[in-house]
Amino acid sequence: MKISFLIHTIYGIGGTIRTTLNLAEELANRHEVEIVSVFRHRDDSAFALDPRITVVPMLDTRQGSADRQDPLFAEPAVAFPRAEARYKEYSKLTDERVRAHYAVSDADVVIGTRPGLVAYVARFAPPTAVRIGQEHMTHNHHRAALREEMYEHLDALDAFVTVSEGDAQVWREKMPLPTTRVLAIPNSVPEPSVAPSDGTGQTVVAAGRLAAEKQYEVLVEAFAEVAAARPDWSLRIYGSGDQRDRLRARIDELGLYNAVHLMGPHSPIEPEWAKGAIAASTSRHESFGMTLVEAMRCGVPMVSTDCDYGPREIIQDGVDGLLVPVGDVRAVARALLRLIDDEDLRRGMAAAAWRNARRFDPGVVTKQYEALFDELAAEAAQRADIPGITPVADCTVAPDGSLDVTLAAPLPKGFERGARLVCTRTGAHTEMRTYDFDARGSATVPAGEEFSEGVWNVFMELAETATRGRVSARVVDQRGALHAAERLTPGGAVRNLVPYEDKAKGGALMLRAWHRPIHAEAADVQVDGAKVTLSGTLLGPAAITWEPILMLRRRGRPSDEIVFPGVRVGEDGFRFTFSSTVPAASQITSHDVWDAFVRYSPDAPPVKIGRLLDDVVMKQQIYVYPHTVMAKKRQDGVARAVAKRVLGRPRKKVRVRVYYTLSNDVALNVVDL
Template sequence: MKISFLIHTIYGIGGTIRTTLNLAEELANRHEVEIVSVFRHRDDSAFALDPRITVVPLVDTRQGSADRQEPLFAEPAVAFPRAEARYKEYNRLVDERVRAHYAASDADVVIGTRPGLVAYVAQFAPATAVRIGQEHMTHNHHKAALREEMYEHLDTVDAFVTVSEGDAKVWREKMPLPTTRVLSIPNSVPEPSVPPSDGTGRTVVAAGRLAAEKQYHVLVDAFAEVVRQRPDWSLRIYGSGDQRDRLRARIDELGLYNEIHLMGPHSPIEPEWAKGAIAASTSRHESFGMTLVEAMRCGVPMVSTDCDYGPREIIEDGVDGLLVPVGDAHAVARALLRLIDDEDLRRRMAAAAVRNARRFDPGVVTKQYEALFDELAAEAAQRAHIPGITPVADCAVAADGSVDVSLVAPLPEGIENGARLVCTRTGARTEVRTFDFDERGSATVPAGEVFPEGVWTVFVELAGGGARGRVTARVVDQRGALHAAERLSPGGPVRNLVPYEDKAKGGALMLRAWHRPVHAEAADVQIHGSRVTLEGSMLGTATVAGDPTLVLRRRGRPTDEILFPGERVGEDGFRFSFSSTVPAASQTTAHDVWDAFIRYAPDARPVRIGRVLDDVVMKQRIYVYPHTVMAKRRQGSMARAVAKRVLGRPRKKVRVRVYYTLSNDVALNVVDL
């Protein structure tokens, strides 16, 4: 087989590069292998490259490169997901280079190694190739916006491979992919080139990026307890990162500068592991845990936090290492002391670590990939003869709230055998609604159909497990949504389903659903200087009693509340009039956000105030209210404030503005100018 890896860059340093090379080198024993590096930012790779592997750089970003002068280099990418962390590094030139490379490719297998590259594989890999996406992070690591963008691409590839079964399970539960196989295959770690540790030293070793999620401060605090009982032991931490200064300060604060040493980065790391008698990892989360396997292959038993997901799948607690609760420095200290004080246990665990870590040898892991390639190859060949579909439709909301979707000619090939409209909810792919198309290519979402609140993507799926394509909108008629308030039943839930075209997703047809048992519908907002007046009405199952209370909650700290009394207007209406100087005086950051709630009865739970009963899906830039600029509250003592006035220093200012959030709920922000 010819196997092609698509990677961000092969010229850097990182775990994805290392694991890709481990797999590629083993595959090169039996297959033709290429690594397609999207970018080339230096002359040579930081890693030694096997000469059997063909490296294909696509875009040269070195200083003076002609690629940097290409007009497309300055245009934003259109095929790369906008919510991907590296989106700003990509451009139209990259899109076209990746497209052109795979248009001429004869690869049998194409593997994307990060979310945006999986999207490229889904779009550009040869029709006959096995298309595989790799997940080197985790489902929960990615923002909801990226997961939503990736759904259609993950639904297109043949397999999506995570590095832990725990993460694969989360993907299967939270984003079911009916046509994609979701499974786990661990990263591989080669046998070390040095003999294993003899365990006679008195050093604990840790290695990895000095980053917040690695929680090295927990290890430092734990080792302070260890040193009090075993002062002849030391700790070495290898790696670099933005937490180095903080760790250095903590080590100095604890007076452990003779016992704990920040060693900096080392490559290769195996000789350093072999110097240790015990290894430690205190991460908050680990998609896999390369350092754990490296240490075990070097004959060093590991003490690790039992974080999601890798450690508990790598370490057999009490056999080849010890697992402890995340963030618990005392538990880490107890585990370290248990191994320090029991040399026989340490040696038994070290021997078990060497044995058990062999399952991560490149030869073992590569066989799992080869078995996957073979299973999917026949399906890929069959898929090459099934044309994809790119449906286009008109959509209209009727006065009764039903939504009609009518496909535009030419209709997708195969629709005469049956098709259905499939609606899936962002961030909750287990939420699916389906409706059959008739022979004319029309489908109707009935009035009263319950859609849980959120954003829904619209697909057409051919009968019999055939192709699925996201619907592109041609004309969207939203007039029926203007009657949403008229359709409400007294005492019934508040619902509105509004179709719209999402231009950021290439004109995709989307549905925005609101569904609230109790709802406070905002009406007019009046701004007179710093005075804000907000009116509206209570709807749904709410039983209004007495005068209402406006509750402003600080976003991120919901226990911080500001209360304003209001007045009841008629049977279900409300009106609040308050001064925006109050939240301004409570400012704690350069950008405070206060979400607006109403307590409509003395014993009622506050509910959000929003405006959802019309046709405007995104009100943030449409319903714009005047802002108020005022002096920023002075920080510090009265004496300093008086001194600043005497010196004539101008007071800083803040802007206070009422606005609608992305969910069309009312909020107020206080922003430094």
């Protein structure tokens, strides 16, 4: 069997690289293994590479390389998800190189090791290959925008593997993937090259990135209690990161400079674990917990926070280590002192840690992967005989708000029954709506169907083969959306569902849904220099009970508010007239954004003002209002005036503009010119 790992780079240092190499080296005992490294930024890998493993770099980004001069290198990627953290590092050249590599690949299994590369696997892996995505972080770690982009790619995999069962369960609950097996297989840690700790030392050891989520300040503060009670014990923290200076200052502030030492990065780390009598981890969250297993494999008992998700699946509390609440300084101190003061307990846990951690040996973990490969291989072979589907459809909005989606071509022969339209949206959870196609190839989304607010993807699914294809738009008739206001029921929620073609996704048919229990619908916006007049109507089960108030809230700092009085117009209308010089004078960044709300009653929370009830999906570029340019306010006005008079420097200006956000809500921005 040939197994291909697709990794960002094999030439760096990191947990994903290390665990990939552990698995690849063990697989190389029985299989052909290649590691496809998208980037090569240095001559040699930081880790020793097993000569049995073939390393295939896609792009050479070393100084002076020809790849850096390729015109495609400067063009943004199309196949790589835009919400992925490393999106800006990818390009059309990476798209093309990875596609070309797998177009002629004979790999039996292809494994993607980060979200963007999982998308590459879903798009480019050979049709007969088993397609596997690995999750080295957690579901909750990823932004909703990335989860939304990844849904269709994860849905195209044979298996999606997390490193903890807790995280796998979250994926199953929040993003159901009917055609993809979601399971947990832990990372592997090889047997240390040093003898286990003899437990005779008086050192507590911790290791990992000095990053905020590791919460080393909790460990340092806990050790202040330990040092006061047991001054002959010390704490060593190994690693580097942006929290080093802050930790150093806290150590000095607590007077622990003789007891707590920042040791810097160390590789290999096993000899340092073996020096310890106790190991500690105080992370806020962990996807797995490699350092826990490393310490335990060196025969060191662990004190760890019981964070999501890894520690509780690695440590048996009271057997091979102790679990304590996240962020609880006193609990960490008590656990450390318990092991310090009870040598028999400490030695018993050390022996159990060394024994129990053997379940993470590469040989044991690799057998789980091999069993998965074998189970999925037959399914992948059958998939090669199933034709892919690339549906194209027309979509019409009826006056009553229902949507009719009609395929532009007949269904594949033999699949006329069981085809359905699938609409999905991924946020905190993945939501799904399904509608059957009739014999004519039409599916109807009924009027009044409840879609939560946001962007929905549209697929066609053939139930018989469990294949799914994104629907491309041919003609989208949105005229029925012009009647959205007429369809509102008195006292009912405000809803609108508008189909559109997304050219950025290759002409995909998409749905934009709005659903608000109470809504302030914007009408006219008049701009006369710095004077702005904004009017609209309150909709839903609410009523204006006093003279309405306009509230502008600074984006990112909602406690910063500017309030303007308004007038009630008729029964449900409102109108505000205000000067944009006020938010301009309150500017604190080079680009301030103020969101607009209306307070319609003293006892009710304010609601956003937006324009939702028509056929225009994205109003930002359509409803454009004049902007106002004014002199920028200066805090040190006298000094600046003197400087201008003496040096002749012009005063800087700002532009103030009312506009619609991506969600079609009213906002105002103040931007330096």
